[in-house]
Amino acid sequence: MTVQTISEVKSEIIAKYPQIELSEAGHFFVPVNQLADIMLDLKVSFGFDFLTNVTAVDYLEHFNVVYNLSKTTAPDMLHIITKVDRKEPQVPSMVSIWGGAIWQEREAYDLLGIIFTGHPNLKRILLDDSWEEHPLRRDFQWEGGRD
Amino acid sequence: MKTQEMLINVGPQHPSTHGVFRVVLTLDGETVVKANSVPGYLHRGIEKILESRTYPQVLPYTDRLDYLAGLLMNWGYVNAMEELMDTEVPERAEHIRVIMGELQRIASHLVATAAYSGDVGGLTGFIYCFRDREDIMDMIEMVSGARLTPSYMRIGGVAADLPDGFLEKCQKFIDYLPTAIEEYNGLITGNEIFQHRTKKVAPITAERAINMSLSGPILRASGVNYDLRKARPYSIYDRFEFDVPLGSNGDCFDRFYLRVLEMTESARIIRQALDKLPDGPINAKVPKIIKPAVGEAYAEIESSKGIMGVYVVSDGSTKPYRIHFRRPSFINLGHFDELIQGWKIADVIAILGSFDIVLGEVDC
Numbered sequence: 001m002t003v004q005t006i007s008e009v010k011s012e013i014i015a016k017y018p019q020i021e022l023s024e025a026g027h028f029f030v031p032v033n034q035l036a037d038i039m040l041d042l043k044v045s046f047g048f049d050f051l052t053n054v055t056a057v058d059y060l061e062h063f064n065v066v067y068n069l070s071k072t073t074a075p076d077m078l079h080i081i082t083k084v085d086r087k088e089p090q091v092p093s094m095v096s097i098w099g100g101a102i103w104q105e106r107e108a109y110d111l112l113g114i115i116f117t118g119h120p121n122l123k124r125i126l127l128d129d130s131w132e133e134h135p136l137r138r139d140f141q142w143e144g145g146r147d
Numbered sequence: 148m149k150t151q152e153m154l155i156n157v158g159p160q161h162p163s164t165h166g167v168f169r170v171v172l173t174l175d176g177e178t179v180v181k182a183n184s185v186p187g188y189l190h191r192g193i194e195k196i197l198e199s200r201t202y203p204q205v206l207p208y209t210d211r212l213d214y215l216a217g218l219l220m221n222w223g224y225v226n227a228m229e230e231l232m233d234t235e236v237p238e239r240a241e242h243i244r245v246i247m248g249e250l251q252r253i254a255s256h257l258v259a260t261a262a263y264s265g266d267v268g269g270l271t272g273f274i275y276c277f278r279d280r281e282d283i284m285d286m287i288e289m290v291s292g293a294r295l296t297p298s299y300m301r302i303g304g305v306a307a308d309l310p311d312g313f314l315e316k317c318q319k320f321i322d323y324l325p326t327a328i329e330e331y332n333g334l335i336t337g338n339e340i341f342q343h344r345t346k347k348v349a350p351i352t353a354e355r356a357i358n359m360s361l362s363g364p365i366l367r368a369s370g371v372n373y374d375l376r377k378a379r380p381y382s383i384y385d386r387f388e389f390d391v392p393l394g395s396n397g398d399c400f401d402r403f404y405l406r407v408l409e410m411t412e413s414a415r416i417i418r419q420a421l422d423k424l425p426d427g428p429i430n431a432k433v434p435k436i437i438k439p440a441v442g443e444a445y446a447e448i449e450s451s452k453g454i455m456g457v458y459v460v461s462d463g464s465t466k467p468y469r470i471h472f473r474r475p476s477f478i479n480l481g482h483f484d485e486l487i488q489g490w491k492i493a494d495v496i497a498i499l500g501s502f503d504i505v506l507g508e509v510d511c
Contacts, residue, residue, distance in 0.1 A: 055458055057468070125187060127190065
């Protein structure tokens with residue numbers, strides 16, 4: 001088997017899934033309704049066996065949920081972004097594909113309020129259960145600080 | 148006979164939780180049937196605070212993630228910033244980073260080894276490891292002025308050049324380290340009670356370790372050859388000769404012993420870096436006011452606990468729009484609840500100790 005460069009891997013994925021949008025910086029934008037299928041295939045067919053990072057960013061109009069996938073056998077890494085509606089921030093949970101998502105998705109739920117559907121135990125992890133808000137949202141009002 | 152399950156709360160104030168970690172155990176006799184980890188007692192909201200700091204001001208907060216490996220946390224952040232800003236770091240700075248980073252890794256592994264010895268009942272081993280760690284703390288203090296919170300790295304380089312007398316002290320320590328490791332092996336590794344407490348306890352298979360995104364010594368103890376310094380070399384790690392120690396059983400003993408082996412490899416890297424240390428500038432030309440172009444970057448380094456990733460989003464201003472830390476202890480600990488099921492309550496402490504968590508990092 002010849003070793004592929006990361007750009008070859010990326011073009012192969014894009015060829016299979018034309019609905020993925022490749023940004024200038026090399027990031028994948030995946031529509032949220034196809035995220036679960038594409039992610040599963042990236043693991044099964046393309047060998048991305050290691051879900052290294054899950055997080056999210058609040059852009060006030062929408063959320064970006066960000067996944068970083070890598071391989072334990074090669075230096076490749078993918079940066080996958082999916083845009084989520086801010087009023088109903090739902091994305092499919094990755095726990096059934098990579099167990100490593102279990103706490104990271106809880107963290108993103110706790111701090112940003114992203115609902116990961118299908119997560120076995122989606123509850124707060126860092127903050128107390130009595131919290132009502134999600135502090136990493138940009139419109140979160142906090143006391144003190146420098147600004 | 149009718150038996151009843153019992154609920155036991157461990158922590159957050161408990162010396163063997165290595166900080167303020169809490170876990171609620173459901174026990175059947177002495178056997179754990181269910182575990183429910185409750186982290187968050189040291190949550191300071193660092194990611195939120197950073198929204199109102201400038202890029203250089205972020206650095207001291209990274210010290211406070213894994214406070215036993217502050218330099219490696221610094222490195223994780225500056226590495227991501229350099230990727231975002233496409234900065235070329237001077238040769239001398241890269242060498243200094245490698246030397247200091249590997250010293251910090253040894254210091255962190257010494258704490259892990261020491262604390263693990265203490266956790267399973269051998270307090271003597273604890274004192275010996277801390278004696279030698281003190282030499283590294285002195286060296287970190289020499290370059291940065293602080294022991295645990297160095298904030299030594301800068302975006303594009305390091306804060307100051309190595310002071311007089313550092314190279315000799317470092318060389319002396321590297322020469323001495325094999326003697327010390329022999330001593331630990333005699334005191335801890337070779338101890339029969341220690342081996343009985345740790346061998347064949349809570350093994351993790353390679354498949355499970357990868358699936359659960361475990362990283363660092365825990366992943367490699369299961370036999371997975373995944374060390375970013377080799378797998379995806381950052382900085383100048385591709386120029387050094389070193390091996391990646393691997394375990395075979397993935398049990399508590401392998402996880403412990405792997406760290407001892409890694410100390411020797413780190414010393415090998417430091418020796419080569421000291422030999423090759425070039426002259427030259429220690430900082431790249433970075434603007435006084437850092438305003439990265441709109442965009443985002445995610446970069447990872449191999450910290451002492453596992454993969455430390457930093458995700459930075461810039462909106463073009465002087466303050467980060469969003470910073471996220473991928474903390475290895477946090478993600479490793481996600482497997483803990485599942486792993487300890489079926490083990491005795493006395494093993495719980497041995498298993499938690501073998502994970503080598505730091506709560507500053509878990510809770511962020």
